[in-house]
Amino acid sequence: MKKTVTALLTAAATLLCGAAFAQETVKIGVINAYSGQFADPGAQLDAGITLYMQQHGDTVAGKKIEIIRKDVGGIAPDVAKRLAEELIVRDKVDILAGALLTPNALAMGDVSAEAEKFMVVMNATTPVIITKSPYMIRTSATASQINGNFGTWIANQGVKQVYTMVTDYGPGIGSGTAFEEAFKAAGGEIVGQDRTPVVNPDFSPFVQRVAEADPEALYVWVPGGTQPPALAKALAERGITPENTKIYGQGELTDDAALEALGETALGIITAYHYNVHRDDAMNDEFVEAYRAANDGRDPDIYSIGAYDGMAAIYKALEATGGDASGEALINAAKGMTWDSPRGPIGIDAETGDVVQTIWIREVQMVDGKPANVIIDQVENAK
Amino acid sequence: MDPKSWIRAKARISPYEAIFWIAAAVIPFVFFENYLSLAASVAVTALFCISLDMILGYAGIISLGHAAFFGIGAYTAGILSARGWGEPISGLLLAAAVTAAVGYIVSFMIVRVQHLALLMITLGLSFLLAELAISFDQFTGGSDGLQGIDTWKLLGIWKFSLWGHTAYAYALATLFVLFLLARRIVHSPFGLTLEAIRENPVRTTALGAPNHAHLRKIFTIAAAFAGVAGALLAQISETVSPEALGFQRSAEIAVMLILGGTGRLYGAILGAIIFMIARDQISGFYLQYWYFWIGLILILVVLFLPRGILGGLERLARLGRRA
Numbered sequence: 001m002k003k004t005v006t007a008l009l010t011a012a013a014t015l016l017c018g019a020a021f022a023q024e025t026v027k028i029g030v031i032n033a034y035s036g037q038f039a040d041p042g043a044q045l046d047a048g049i050t051l052y053m054q055q056h057g058d059t060v061a062g063k064k065i066e067i068i069r070k071d072v073g074g075i076a077p078d079v080a081k082r083l084a085e086e087l088i089v090r091d092k093v094d095i096l097a098g099a100l101l102t103p104n105a106l107a108m109g110d111v112s113a114e115a116e117k118f119m120v121v122m123n124a125t126t127p128v129i130i131t132k133s134p135y136m137i138r139t140s141a142t143a144s145q146i147n148g149n150f151g152t153w154i155a156n157q158g159v160k161q162v163y164t165m166v167t168d169y170g171p172g173i174g175s176g177t178a179f180e181e182a183f184k185a186a187g188g189e190i191v192g193q194d195r196t197p198v199v200n201p202d203f204s205p206f207v208q209r210v211a212e213a214d215p216e217a218l219y220v221w222v223p224g225g226t227q228p229p230a231l232a233k234a235l236a237e238r239g240i241t242p243e244n245t246k247i248y249g250q251g252e253l254t255d256d257a258a259l260e261a262l263g264e265t266a267l268g269i270i271t272a273y274h275y276n277v278h279r280d281d282a283m284n285d286e287f288v289e290a291y292r293a294a295n296d297g298r299d300p301d302i303y304s305i306g307a308y309d310g311m312a313a314i315y316k317a318l319e320a321t322g323g324d325a326s327g328e329a330l331i332n333a334a335k336g337m338t339w340d341s342p343r344g345p346i347g348i349d350a351e352t353g354d355v356v357q358t359i360w361i362r363e364v365q366m367v368d369g370k371p372a373n374v375i376i377d378q379v380e381n382a383k
Numbered sequence: 384m385d386p387k388s389w390i391r392a393k394a395r396i397s398p399y400e401a402i403f404w405i406a407a408a409v410i411p412f413v414f415f416e417n418y419l420s421l422a423a424s425v426a427v428t429a430l431f432c433i434s435l436d437m438i439l440g441y442a443g444i445i446s447l448g449h450a451a452f453f454g455i456g457a458y459t460a461g462i463l464s465a466r467g468w469g470e471p472i473s474g475l476l477l478a479a480a481v482t483a484a485v486g487y488i489v490s491f492m493i494v495r496v497q498h499l500a501l502l503m504i505t506l507g508l509s510f511l512l513a514e515l516a517i518s519f520d521q522f523t524g525g526s527d528g529l530q531g532i533d534t535w536k537l538l539g540i541w542k543f544s545l546w547g548h549t550a551y552a553y554a555l556a557t558l559f560v561l562f563l564l565a566r567r568i569v570h571s572p573f574g575l576t577l578e579a580i581r582e583n584p585v586r587t588t589a590l591g592a593p594n595h596a597h598l599r600k601i602f603t604i605a606a607a608f609a610g611v612a613g614a615l616l617a618q619i620s621e622t623v624s625p626e627a628l629g630f631q632r633s634a635e636i637a638v639m640l641i642l643g644g645t646g647r648l649y650g651a652i653l654g655a656i657i658f659m660i661a662r663d664q665i666s667g668f669y670l671q672y673w674y675f676w677i678g679l680i681l682i683l684v685v686l687f688l689p690r691g692i693l694g695g696l697e698r699l700a701r702l703g704r705r706a
Contacts, residue, residue, distance in 0.1 A: 034671045035666075035670075035671055035672070035673065035674055069670055070666075071670050071673065074626070074631070075526075075624060076626055077620070077622040078424075078616055078620035078622055078623075081622055082421065082424055085547065086418075086420055086421065088545060089419075089545060090417040090418065102527050103526070103527055103622070103624045106528060106530065106622070107528075107620065107622045110622075111545055114545055128527075128530075169525075169526050170526040170527050
């Protein structure tokens with residue numbers, strides 16, 4: 001009898017300790033593309049999470065932070081939704097994070113709303129995502145935030161007419177539309193619109209049409225990677241250079257790889273972006289250096305900074321709630337929060353939960369004999 | 384044995400089958416309550432796999448674009464729900480009707496070609512539909528996927544929640560009903576004729592079997608099955624994107640079927656179970672490289688168990704009986 005009682009007590013004690021221990025952990029479920037065609041941006045996003053935890057430790061407000069990673073394998077909202085459900089039901093996570101791609105982010109949003117869990121969108125930029133859950137914040141950027149503010153800025157520079165050319169898929173059309181609306185609202189006129197294919201486009205016929213229209217300015221949006229150099233080359237071949245036609249675009253257009261391929265033909269192109277790897281700033285320098293050291297010399301990019309700031313938001317919100325990881329407590333703490341990030345000042349809109357930040361306007365200029373993105377202006381507190 | 388009783392003997396329900404279905408209904412609810420979302424997803428995939436087995440395993444129609452019908456079904460149920468009618472069972476029926484109609488039209492093209500041309504046509508069809516789904520974004524939501532799907536309570540009683548009880552019960556019940564139908568079809572004289580056509584189409588023509596008509600019929604039925612699977616997924620996950628029609632889905636389903644064993648229905652179910660659970664478990668350990676292990680398993684199965692896992696088990700059982 002005594003033995004049985006002892007055994008029971010031991011078991012009960014173990015269980016209680018287990019429960020007490022579980023309370024000390026805050027679990028974050030990260031749904032990201034670790035395999036498939038989006039594995040590369042997925043890896044950059046993940047490196048942002050890892051670096052933040054390396055620098056800031058894995059304990060916040062007395063709670064241990066545990067990351068549970070799930071591979072969604074690409075654009076697969078049904079899988080993303082199931083993984084989010086499993087993270088909550090099976091792994092008992094307190095926070096959903098990641099959300100590299102828009103369709104997946106939308107599906108995760110449904111789960112966040114139903115389960116009343118805090119969710120951090122670390123990348124997907126489609127504006128509508130944020131409306132999917134009242135417990136959601138975003139730490140990347142929105143397509144309209146960058147391009148809408150850019151459109152207004154361009155109109156304020158005295159540019160009257162713009163010809164737009166964007167990639168024929170969600171992000172391209174979304175960015176183009178945001179740009180056009182803002183530009184028209186500020187008194188500008190859209191003199192031509194064109195859409196280029198997503199996969200292996202041949203830009204010459206599109207560029208030929210631009211040359212024939214001979215607009216005052218050209219706004220382009222193409223996905224980063226191989227397309228910016230190909231497009232810029234096609235433009236240069238048809239004699240469309242910033243000298244006779246102003247060229248505007250989102251930051252990917254002149255990222256480091258593109259600049260290297262473009263050389264002097266890129267000079268004068270003006271782009272808008274929310275993160276500048278080479279921005280001269282003590283906090284950014286330190287971030288870039290640490291990131292390179294942790295990732296075989298690779299530079300951070302928008303995916304890394306989105307995730308880095310996403311973790312910052314989670315840490316800061318947890319500090320504010322004193323470790324309370326309920327969706328309600330975290331969203332209330334996160335809304336209206338502001339902090340300094342390597343990208344510049346950043347905050348969370350108190351009403352929408354969407355990101356508020358500085359949009360940097362950069363022009364490609366020669367710096368030490370090499371073309372580089374030089375910040376010429378900035379739009380502060382851009383929503 | 385006369386032909387009729389031979390067919391009847393072939394179609395007799397074995398005790399193993401009863402055990403399997405009872406286990407499928409009980410085990411997840413009792414022992415793996417935290418895995419019901421996965422179980423529902425496995426049931427949907429198994430149904431899709433059975434659809435491919437009917438044309439590939441029984442009729443010998445190879446397809447790399449079977450997700451086309453899965454996607455049409457998903458979009459049909461999804462759009463119906465997003466437009467305000469979220470009753471699940473009528474959504475399934477409508478999806479079945481629409482995919483059967485599309486399948487019937489496509490089947491005229493399918494029965495005319497074989498081998499590589501067949502692969503190209505089925506592949507092309509799914510690419511075409513995926514592009515259509517992206518371009519008609521006022522209906523489909525474009526590349527962001529369809530938004531606003533709201534599945535009503537099942538039979539007006541059970542709500543679809545993130546715990547997945549309703550989802551699994553619903554998916555399993557649909558799978559079971561359609562499995563019985565598929566079983567009835569493949570064990571009928573019509574099903575046997577399909578197998579004969581697969582083995583030797585010249586000979587069946589000589590025997591007077593209408594090859595093309597038979598193939599069209601099974602293709603249409605299989606399309607409807609795939610459509611129901613797609614509709615199930617759309618209703619359970621309340622989301623559809625153009626990837627529902629994509630090559631990846633078609634290829635994965637073929638992998639599962641080959642893994643489990645073609646031409647035996649249970650192979651399709653087993654393949655789906657093994658693939659989905661292996662993926663779930665392996666990707667937990669090897670986040671980035673889990674496909675490597677799936678690939679390895681597939682190579683080993685094809686090398687050593689050419690008739691799939693179920694085919695291998697059957698051979699083992701036969702050896703055991705002989706010894």
